Amino acid sequence: xxxxxxNKRAKFDYILKDTFEAGISLLGSEVKSIKDGKxxxxxxxxxxxNGNAELINMNVSNHITYTEQHEEKRSRRxxxxxxxxxxxxDGVKLQRLxxxxxxxxxxxxxLIKIExxxxxGKTKSDKRETKIQRDSQREIKQVV
Numbered sequence: 001x002x003x004x005x006x007n008k009r010a011k012f013d014y015i016l017k018d019t020f021e022a023g024i025s026l027l028g029s030e031v032k033s034i035k036d037g038k039x040x041x042x043x044x045x046x047x048x049x050n051g052n053a054e055l056i057n058m059n060v061s062n063h064i065t066y067t068e069q070h071e072e073k074r075s076r077r078x079x080x081x082x083x084x085x086x087x088x089x090d091g092v093k094l095q096r097l098x099x100x101x102x103x104x105x106x107x108x109x110x111l112i113k114i115e116x117x118x119x120x121g122k123t124k125s126d127k128r129e130t131k132i133q134r135d136s137q138r139e140i141k142q143v144v
Contacts, residue, residue: 002106004034007041010102012130014119017097018087022114023079024055027070032063034112039104046078046099046116048089053078055101055114078114091118 010016026034033039038061047054055076062070080088091097095118103115122130 001108004037004104004106004112005039005041006104007044007100007102009042010100010117010119012122012127014098014100014117014121015126016102017091017118017120019102019115019117020080020084020088022053022084022116024112024114025077025079026112029063029070030060030076031112033060034104035106036063038063041101041104044101046088046101048085048092048099051085053080053085053088053099053116058101078116088116088118096120 040059044058045056047056055078057073058076059073060070061072088099092099097118097120099116100119101114101116105113105115107113
């Protein structure tokens with residue numbers, strides 16, 4: 001598994017509940033760009049429309065060698081099975097959770113996959129606690 005990019009803000013801004021692995025419906029130029037690491041996950045979120053999960057606001061830069069250019073911030077369909085889509089939609093509707101991407105990677109077969117998570121937003125006090133814990137862990141590592 002080769003990690004292309006991580007959403008670094010995800011664990012700081014959200015409490016992650018369940019994670020799912022999903023494929024992404026991409027164009028050829030997008031695959032080339034993603035494999036080169038020209039993708040940003042910071043502002044990306046997932047919506048469920050008409051029974052399909054879609055990545056919204058994922059910025060994939062155009063690749064130099066392709067003559068046909070793709071739209072950089074188009075919505076991209078996620079490839080999930082019905083059971084996973086049902087869990088995600090129930091989490092959003094019933095539990096008031098958000099679906100966010102956490103890691104974009106290439107699996108052992110060479111396919112581009114994305115890990116998405118059902119998450120609950122943290123409050124300011126939760127974020128403060130996370131920062132305090134991270135600082136204390138850093139101090140412990142420096143002492144040892």
